[in-house]
Amino acid sequence: MKLIIDKKIRSGLLFVLSFLIIFICFLLFKGIKYPGFKEDKKLLYNYNNIANIDYKAILKPNTLYGDNASLGDGSIIISEFLDSIKANFKYQFNGERSADIKGDYEIVALLEGTVGSDKDQKILWQKTFPISQKQSFELKDKSVAIEKEVQIKPEEYKAFAQSFASASKVDAQVKLSVVMNINLKAVTDKGVIDKKLSPTMIIPINSNYFEVTKKLGDNKPEAIQKTEKIQLPVSKRNIIFYSVILLILILALVYTILFVQGAENNNPKEKELQKIFKNHGDRMVALSDIVTFNSEYYYKVWSIEDLVKVSDEISRPVMYKFSTDVNEINEFYVCDDRAIYIFFVNKKIEQYKDSKLNNENSMQA
Structure with missing residues (x-):
C-alpha cells in the first residue's frame, strides 16, 4: 500500500534526499582521497645563548662598612659611599654540532636623562661613552665563550649629568646603562644563525641610594627548525559514519520513489484559502477570539477582492x-461604525462546486 502525500511535498522530499546523497558522497570522497595534512616541526640544529653579568660595588672607606668594603649582587647601595662598580660581562653560545662562528662585541655606557612617570617615560637627552673597544672573534667549533671585566665610576657620569643640567637649566632623572653589544653569526650544516644580544646593567645616577638592575634577555634553548606537512591517515570512523548516513538516505530515496505517491490537493477550500493568503495576506488581521x-x-460580499476594495475605501483591515x-x-x-461587510469562504466553495457540477452535466448532455 502506497503512502499518499501532497505532490509538492513529495517533490521537495525527493530534492532534499538527492541533495543530501550528493553532499554525503562528496564528503566520503574527500575523506578517502584527501584526508588532510598536519604540520610537524622538525628540529635540525639545537643551540642556546647564555648571557650574564656579575658585579661588585667597591665602597669608599666609611664609618658603616669600614675600609676595603664591597657589596655583592642585589645589594642596596648608598651613593655617597660608592667608589666604583666592577662588572664582569659573560656570554656563551652552545650548539649541538660544530659550526663556523664569527662575530664581535663591545661595551658602552649610555647616559640618559628622562622625564615623565615610569609608565610613560620619555628620553630627554642621551650620550654614549665607549668603555671597551670592539673586538672580533672567529672560530670553527660548537661553542664560544666571551668574558670581559670593566670598572665603572658612576661619579664621573654624575658629574657630566650635573654639568649638563647646569648648562641647559633642565632637571631630569638620569640613569647609566652599561651595555655589551654582541653580534654573532654561526654557519651550521642546517642553516645560518644570526644573533644580536645586548645584556645591560642599569645604574641610577641622581639617587641617594639605588639597586643595580640587569636585563639579560631570554636565556632559553632555541633551534633551527623545518616545518613539514605530513598526510593524515584515512579516518575509518568518519568513513563508517558517512557510509551509514549514505545508506540510510539511499533507502529513504528508494522508499519515497516506490512507496510514496504524490497527489494534487483537491480540497477546494484549502486552495481558496491559500490563494487568499497569498494575494492578500499582508492585509489580514488574525483574531484570537470571535x-x-x-x-x-x-452586507455579504461576492468575493475577497470585493472585501479588499471595501477595506481600502473605509481604511479598515480585513x-x-x-x-x-x-x-x-x-x-x-x-467593519466600521455602522456596517459590517463579510465574505463567506464556504459560500464561494459551494458556488464553485455548483458551477463545476453544472459544467459536467452540460458536457454529458
Whole structure:
C-alpha cells in the first residue's frame, strides 16, 4: 500500500534526499582521497645563548662598612659611599654540532636623562661613552665563550649629568646603562644563525641610594627548525559514519520513489484559502477570539477582492478568526461604525462546486 502525500511535498522530499546523497558522497570522497595534512616541526640544529653579568660595588672607606668594603649582587647601595662598580660581562653560545662562528662585541655606557612617570617615560637627552673597544672573534667549533671585566665610576657620569643640567637649566632623572653589544653569526650544516644580544646593567645616577638592575634577555634553548606537512591517515570512523548516513538516505530515496505517491490537493477550500493568503495576506488581521459587532447594516460580499476594495475605501483591515485548522476559517470581514461587510469562504466553495457540477452535466448532455 502506497503512502499518499501532497505532490509538492513529495517533490521537495525527493530534492532534499538527492541533495543530501550528493553532499554525503562528496564528503566520503574527500575523506578517502584527501584526508588532510598536519604540520610537524622538525628540529635540525639545537643551540642556546647564555648571557650574564656579575658585579661588585667597591665602597669608599666609611664609618658603616669600614675600609676595603664591597657589596655583592642585589645589594642596596648608598651613593655617597660608592667608589666604583666592577662588572664582569659573560656570554656563551652552545650548539649541538660544530659550526663556523664569527662575530664581535663591545661595551658602552649610555647616559640618559628622562622625564615623565615610569609608565610613560620619555628620553630627554642621551650620550654614549665607549668603555671597551670592539673586538672580533672567529672560530670553527660548537661553542664560544666571551668574558670581559670593566670598572665603572658612576661619579664621573654624575658629574657630566650635573654639568649638563647646569648648562641647559633642565632637571631630569638620569640613569647609566652599561651595555655589551654582541653580534654573532654561526654557519651550521642546517642553516645560518644570526644573533644580536645586548645584556645591560642599569645604574641610577641622581639617587641617594639605588639597586643595580640587569636585563639579560631570554636565556632559553632555541633551534633551527623545518616545518613539514605530513598526510593524515584515512579516518575509518568518519568513513563508517558517512557510509551509514549514505545508506540510510539511499533507502529513504528508494522508499519515497516506490512507496510514496504524490497527489494534487483537491480540497477546494484549502486552495481558496491559500490563494487568499497569498494575494492578500499582508492585509489580514488574525483574531484570537470571535468579536461581536453591533452594526446597523450587514452586507455579504461576492468575493475577497470585493472585501479588499471595501477595506481600502473605509481604511479598515480585513479580519478573520485564526485557527490552525483551515476548515475552521470560514469568514473574512471588514467593519466600521455602522456596517459590517463579510465574505463567506464556504459560500464561494459551494458556488464553485455548483458551477463545476453544472459544467459536467452540460458536457454529458
